Amino acid sequence: MKENNNNSTNFARREFILGISATSAGVLIGLVNPFSGTAKLFAGDEKKFLEFIPNIWLEVKKDNTIVVTCSYSELGQGARTTTPIIIADEMDAEWEMVKVVQALADTKYDSQSTAGSTSGRSSLNTLRQAGATARTMLITAAAQTWGIAESACKAQLGYIIETAGSRKLSFGELVDKAATLPVPNANQVKQKDPKDFIYMTKGKHPIDTADIITGKAKYGIDAIVPGMKYAAVAMPPAIGASVSTYDDTQTKAIPGVIKTIKFSNYIAVIADNTYAAFMGVEALKVNWNMGSNANLNSAQITKSLTDKIGTLPSLPTNTAKTIEAQYSVPYLAHAPMEPMNCTVHLQGSKCEVWVSTQNSQGVQSTVASAVGLSSANVIVHTNLSGGAFGRRNGTDDAQKAAQVAKQAGVPIQLVYSRKDDIRNGYYRPASIHALKAGLDASGKITGWIHKGVFAGSPGVSSPSYSIPNIQNLNDSGITVIPTGAWRSVSASQVVFANESFIDELAIAAGIDPLDFRLSIAGTRIKTVLNELKLRSDWTKPLPKGSGRGVAVFSGWSGYAGHVVEVTIDSAGKIKVDRVIAVCDVGFAINPIAIESQMMGNVIDGLSTALIAEITIDKGIAVQSGYSSYKWLRIGDSPKMEIYILQSGGFTSGVGELGFPTVSPALCNAIYNACGIRVRSLPISHTPLVTDVEDKENFSNELSLYPNPFTDELNIRIGSDDGSPTFLNIEIHDILGSTVFQRSFAGNLSGGIIHKLNLNELASGVYFVNLSAGNKIFKGRAIKK
């Protein structure tokens, strides 16, 4: 199904072919633009062609394989599957004929930037044209072979067949002939009627699945170059800090460590293996110039945002009721499973790079500049990416690897630790959103004002409805913490505010939130809303403690929405019971990949709404790994139903489309379930109970103090039972996951105090269970 994705193999093969052609008096016709290319000719003894190459996207070989080139990066979104699907469909090829190879970074492919949910929709027409051109030429080749009209032939599952007869020739058998034909002009090539597509309609599982589940798939971090050494880096302990002096005596004593190299804002440790490099970094003694951000913290950043909210403008005079609310969201890290890394092999006037990136051409220019070569002499192999989410637009890993490789004089694989990844990358900016809207006497919206203040680039946009008198106001607060694109970019913050606020307006108007949206929605959003209403049984009542919320949105040329169902138990623990996702993507290229993207968006949306946040202290992120920067686990993953609508006429992006409406739908569901409106993410900070005493759920005998606590929590038991026993303390988060557990011998008398150091826990609401024999004491504490 697919060729080894080790690009170096492919590169070597190409050089081999070029090498033969140069020495065998053959004619080599260069491939200049995507559609002017033709076959590589081999005028050797047999005067035969090895392959038919109608354009840069595909080659048909005599053994009947079709080698398709994927120019975009594979991040898990399915580019390496979708690309051959489009070409195979247009060519009428058998799917099993298709193999995919990864393109090197090369401007001949135009932009290879795999960001902004573009890879599918922006390549669709080009790839269709590439496949249709190949099919047209194969038909011409068969028609000429048989001496009949092209109109009497058609393509079918890897063959050209005589429509009214029984003759057929495989694509492979037509390579010799097709390779001699001129590439037809675009207007001579007819793309298929979309109703005749067979692969795009049903989609295909990820083409690399077999390699992934056998350990053969090659990610950036899996690159192995002969003679390669491993590098890790000591990163600045505050954003903007630089290296003053350092002592590497203990580092050099670690077996496997080779040397250290100082750069202006990091120190590289080079070793025989990654472990020694990491240990070497830990053993460094560095004096840092801490820079101007060393005392910066989240409270100061938040204040810089709220200070700029100011007074919002007035609403139109027909406003009968004014509604105002303020929302806030935190910084988010991308934390892809594969930590940032890059492998660089500098070989004099040439440099070879292996990397997982969304931005292969950016890596090419970054490395070129770091090692002092022109981009043309930097060969970038784009390996699979172990997740990206916007983080791999950045080329900081490649820059460091190139700088280190140049100094070290050996091939270098540089790997960030998880801590480096979370503390020294860039973030979705924190932001605060002040909204104000009016309703007239009949409950219609009179005007809408949204001021967003961002700790980064501002990006307030309008809700996806027809609303009069919209004013979007943008500002930025402190922006020294690096920020950048994060799945769905500013929609991730703005849609949370917009779609929560619409819900508040609906409730103020006394109208069902879904019906309220329907009353102001355009045609396509209405279709999404109606589908959500139907699929979620919206009008069917839920049990006490459960609730539903809805949110919809338009972006990346598509339309999407969610209904989330939650249950809040009487103690304030939350369970997401069911998520219904609906998207209208216009025309779906690979519904299987779309479903996966929508499922991933649900998990990302719920994780960031419920528990994930980056906070800043002393100029750097407080969080350093997956135990402090938390993500949903399998047990938290709710039932999901994904409905893909295809209203036709356009193709939308899907990687980000399904993210923005998850968090507002969830908060709207929480409101519906328990009457508490959560306006600040993550939700884990907000106790989801109205009864703070709650004698039913929390024990009188158990005191937790201070509450809220910072790092240490004291537990006191007011019982007079002095018999020896085993005490077990468990602390659960709002999802019910155990985040702390300790058992010890003791008794329950005398108001024993246990001091727990909980500095590892993220901020939020926690539930403490202390059990001794069959006695259970329960309490709730909030970590600041």
Add this chain to the structure above:
Amino acid sequence: MNLNVNNTNYEVNVPSEMPLLWVLRDVLGLTGTKFGCGVGTCGSCVVLSGNEAIRSCSTPVSDCADKKIVTIEGLSNDMTHPLQIAWMQVGVPQCGYCQSGQIMSAAALLMTIPKPTDEDIDREMSSNICRCGTYNKIREAIHIAAIG
């Protein structure tokens, strides 16, 4: 020291405290086992030690001296392990980076609980993060493998 990985004996000359992960990846070139966090919180590096799922990033290689280690590369010779068949059938992966750890954790689960419930899966697989959100497909595939 001697290390048995995927039924092959290797003589490795590394510090005894070096985590198994880096011996597999950087010394033996078995890159199917992934580095995710280095501190045992994400599950990307899970391999089998006998019937037990272990986090190779936090297991000193010296602990593995008399064990039979199985990595994703050794789960089967020909992609015929029930979990691999089920993963193909469901098309579980997105980026795929966490999947070798997911599959090895699931392999250990099926050795102790051949027919796991959703609750068993959620409990035993709770230490494996998938940033792409393939959890529901992982659950589906484990059930298929358990039946098959």
